[in-house]
Amino acid sequence: ETGVTQSPTHLIKTRGQQVTLRxxxxxxxxxxxxYQQALGQGPQFIFQYYREEENGRGNFPPRFSGLQFPxxxxxxxxxxxxxxxxxxxxxxxxxxxxxxxxLFFGEGSRLTVL
Amino acid sequence: xxQVMQIPQYQHVQEGEDFTTYCNSxxxxxxxxxxxxxxxxxxxxxxxxxxxxxxxKQKRLTFQFGEAKKNSSLHITxxxxxxxxxxxxxxxxxxxxxxxxxxxxxxxx
Numbered sequence: 004e005t006g007v008t009q010s011p012t013h014l015i016k017t018r019g020q021q022v023t024l025r026x027x028x029x030x031x032x033x034x035x036x037x038y039q040q041a042l043g044q045g046p047q048f049i050f051q052y053y054r055e056e057e058n059g060r061g062n063f064p065p066r067f068s069g070l071q072f073p074x075x076x077x078x079x080x081x082x083x084x085x086x087x088x089x090x091x092x093x094x095x096x097x098x099x100x101x102x103x104x105x106l107f108f109g110e111g112s113r114l115t116v117l
Numbered sequence: 118x119x120q121v122m123q124i125p126q127y128q129h130v131q132e133g134e135d136f137t138t139y140c141n142s143x144x145x146x147x148x149x150x151x152x153x154x155x156x157x158x159x160x161x162x163x164x165x166x167x168x169x170x171x172x173x174k175q176k177r178l179t180f181q182f183g184e185a186k187k188n189s190s191l192h193i194t195x196x197x198x199x200x201x202x203x204x205x206x207x208x209x210x211x212x213x214x215x216x217x218x219x220x221x222x223x224x225x226x
Contacts, residue, residue, distance in 0.1 A: 048213050103165065109159065
């Protein structure tokens with residue numbers, strides 16, 4: 004649909020472990036944003052990458068980190084997992100960082116931390 | 118930090134009834150976007166409002182942006198079962214798009 008693909012779709016980790024989530028943005032989109040959506044909540048902004056540089060960050064600790072690659076795909080890494088990290092992680096791409104762009108979301112990666 | 122609140126949190130309506138969700142920001146917004154998320158799905162863009170006092174319509178949906186650019190509303194006329202889902206406003210503050218808390222709409226046939 005949106006052309007944004009995320010992997011894996013579901014995963015289970017234990018407290019203290021590390022996880023890497025991946026996102027392929029829609030063709031032609033150079034900006035990727037990551038959001039965390041806990042059950043029954045709205046998406047919370049984690050950070051945004053534009054042309055391989057982080058250019059915006061929400062209120063998440065440094066153990067949440069990311070990368071954007073030359074092909075504009077992206078990774079979200081979370082270290083030292085905590086139970087509260089259990090959530091749906093959404094990746095969204097857009098054609099630019101300007102204020103007028105809409106977000107195209109992937110299906111998400113559902114992370115469960117036990 | 119910036120907060121975007123929506124009310125109500127939940128709304129159950131009979132098919133054919135109207136529905137409205139309200140969005141309020143603690144700070145002035147550059148623009149506001151609305152998204153719909155179906156159960157088990159991901160947010161899908163509906164519309165963007167940019168100008169103070171702007172009103173836009175999409176078939177049965179009417180979107181408004183407040184004069185102070187700190188609030189917005191979405192009104193659905195004559196709801197249908199296909200309208201079921203959670204509606205999020207998302208306000209842009211500098212380079213961040215901050216999502217509201219969402220209003221979950223349930224429509225009974």
